[in-house]
Amino acid sequence: MTWERFLRLASGARTGLVAALLVVAVVLASPPRLAVAVDNGVARTPPMGWDDWNSVGCNVNETLIQQEANAIAANGMAALGYRYVVVDDCWFNPARDAAGNLQGNPSRFPSGMKALGDFLHGKGLMFGIYEVPTQFAAWGVDYLKYDWCSSSGTISDQVAAFGRMRDALASTGRPIVLSINPNSFHAITGPSRNWGDVANQWRTTEDITTSWDTGHVNSFPMGVRNIVAVDSTLAAYAAPGRFNDPDMLEVGNGGMTDTEMRTHFSMWAMMAAPLIAGNDLRGASAATLAILTNSGLVAVDQDALGMQGVQILDDGTRRVLAKRLANGDVAVALFNSGSSTTTVSTTAAAVGKAGSSFSLHDLWTNAVTTTGGTISAGVAAHGTVVYRVSGGTTSSGSSFASAASSRCLDDPMSATTNGTQPIIWDCSGAANQRWAAGGGTIRVLGKCLDAPIGANPGAKVQLWDCNGGSNQQWTINTDGTVRGVASGLCLDVTGNATANGTLIDLWTCGNAANQRWARL
Template sequence: MRRTLGTIGIVVVGAAVGTIIPLAMPPAAPPQKLVKLNGSWLIVPRRTPESIAIGGIPRSFVLSSDGRTVKGEFRFNGWVYPIANMVSRSDGFAFDLTGNPPFVKTRAKLSADGRFLDVWIGDDVVGVAPFLARRVTPAELAAVERDAPRPDNMTKLPLPPLHAVSFKNLAPTPPMGWNSWNVFRETVDDKAVRAMADRLVSTGLRDAGYRYVTIDDGWQGKRDAAGVLHPNAKFPDMKGLVDYIHARGLKVGIYSSPGPVTCTGYIGSHGHEKQDAKTFAAWGVDLLKYDWCSASNIYGTKIEMQAQYQKMGDALAEAGRAIVYSLCQYGLYDVGSWGNRVGGHLWRTSGDSIEGDLWYAVDLRFDYDGNAAHAGPSAWNDADMMLIGIDGLTPEEYRTHYTLWTMAASPIILGNDLRTMTPAIKALVANREVIAVDQDPLGVQGRRVSQTGKTEIWTKRLADGSTAVALFNRGDAAATMTVRWQDVGLPQPKRVRDLWRGADLPTGAAYSTDIPRHGAILLRAYR
């Protein structure tokens, strides 16, 4: 999960610390405000400021100003980034954090008395700032940084020659389940994970196929003197949590990175692959999501990426437990052509679905759904976590979203809060006839067979000889669509089933229907 909006990533420092930054000084921002920037500022998530005290990663600004210029730096878990291009605005201060790749723009608004900053990560963000920077003394900041977990190796390590990792068919159909990131981000804890596991059972979603409960970023604590990674205080008994989930007929996923730190700064597995794989196996983990994150600051070629993922693939194969291996590397370097060779069972086709405009994230997957030739049992193109039940999409767009993931044979990993799930959302994600298309044992990924403007027809062969047919309207206006069976390479079906409506349709040489904007129809045509 390469995060930008609302999170702070890792970059390589690209300029000297302490660079003097001249400020544009419009009348709306008097110089004395700039003087109030002086000092150390500890950044915490606004909704959960206590997370710093229970295992979070310290992020801070250290700034000084003479009223006309500002110099300073942003500190993040051992890295230091100079602040550049700072300008005063009517709503605060906008600036860049320098590095390669470039940081997103950042904006901060100073309180009237200079006690805190509202901090936005991302340019022109509206609404409540996701972060709050409060003024601390240098001694307080030093204490927080001293107590934080730290990676023990932030440099390139020797890489093994490429080879085929011992491979097992651990995901014969696309994994289904729930992941903590979209709802909880770094605030995820033992109580929340148990609650979500219970809801999978009580709602019937477990029995519909949703089996994996994955703890995403934010569970990691520190390594001990022997290098063993322990959970932070939010997870006092990880083995007990895993046992609790297993006792409910579910499986457990966990998260790490081949880099020194994860996307939000927690300890990664860089240089500790075998240790961490053994730890995960001892806890009883069933799936590892392995997120590229800070590895991009150290390793920059396809071969290096393969070798880094191969190191963990080998470690998992030797750990003594069957663990599904999920490669989270944003679709880089034609991953489907080598994902199985490094031990992977699924791999991402693009960036994070949750970041930015949600319809754009769904619509993007029509064109970034992975190479279907590489897909099959234990070789899945992963379109990322589901957005269903999260504000930002219409009910029609939810249905299109699920239909596309289903036709693409993608893993179906829910990301909504199951405790507040509406009956309509539950009915959508629990539709057994639709799920059967995604989980079809033949393992064929669907393909686009027709496109006219913003409308598309996709087909997917199924194990019983039938064919799933999806009609998509990606446009901003309603459209009438017609599927002529012969035109999409199918004989006239003996039976046609509308899977979302749960109803049989009249048979004939063609089927025509009106589809709303951003809508979809999913059919199953039987020979």
């Protein structure tokens, strides 16, 4: 739903956190009750399902929802995990009932929302709706979509308000996925913090449209290429129970080629995004369903580790993302945003694999090839090749990839001299880029990452003999920052530069991309 559209619907009558959306969540089975950041036990993997807005907008009604629910159960999508059916906007009656409760629009939902829930429950499914939390629970809510639609408000204001909804939902005792949009027409705040303390998923950009590239950095509307540029740098935020949400899928809605649609689906899966289809499933083509039901990519998206793919290459045209999987495999996306076919390459070592022989399973063609280490493909314009890489072993330690440059934290020339200052360099997976984090220390080649005693902003970070001092203790935060225990300062790529060889220093902690690191 666009903010421009929201403003027309709201007519200025609502501000702040606006509950103008019904979210009907249909699931085939209850997810397990496990602890997560918001302690609600849901969304251990990115939610999957369908939302009506992209295909029908306000033309939503009871019959449509029933037909779409039937389609998702019959076309193979439900069996793959598409569980949530989301009724986005225009479902509600502006006049409340005699008890003051929100109710469905009688012309759109003549049987009432409870009856719709009964229909879904009768099919062995689950149902949800927006309003006062106790009403959610009474109606069997499983998923709430909640937006910030104010013309003002700081991030702190939003955190407080979303937190109140989180707590209200928790008080019902019912597990409910909380999906928020902290972006508004006054500020695009979604990528500015890890919202996993208040929600299960959060929008990171303005609304998507049926386009490859609108030319927008983060303003309405966004094309697939534009969204990938934002969301691919936020891997540090994602974990089971909390996921970046780059918006609903436009697969099957036209406006893009089949190659672009496949890239759209590939990159959402690699970014551990909620896979919420937005097309009319009742008449979906075989080509559309083939994309939405690509079981190999669904498995990558739904992997139990809940990790988002880490971007280890971005040269303006080519991107490489690597996503570690629970069984030791690594999914690797080779993305070409250019206008002609180009070769996109990486190595098994760079994506965290050790060994001399690996299998590459192409998740679109299902072809399987072997390699001694090179991972490469000629990728069509606007295309993406995704390999599932198996074989070998998982490399020890972790690479730390900078969100600003997609280059890795590097011990220059594998030096072991005290005082050596780390740099960023093209990710290679070599030993001088594999950092062992444990016991509060971060170590490479037998040396500890060290903040000089009494360090001030701008001081260099360095390698030093490990001595157990607090100046060698580090906290790796969920927003991707790495904070020194003694100094209180964060690892920072000097001057926000992105070139090979840029030095790493210590600086006042913020949330700029040059202080965010994703581990692979």
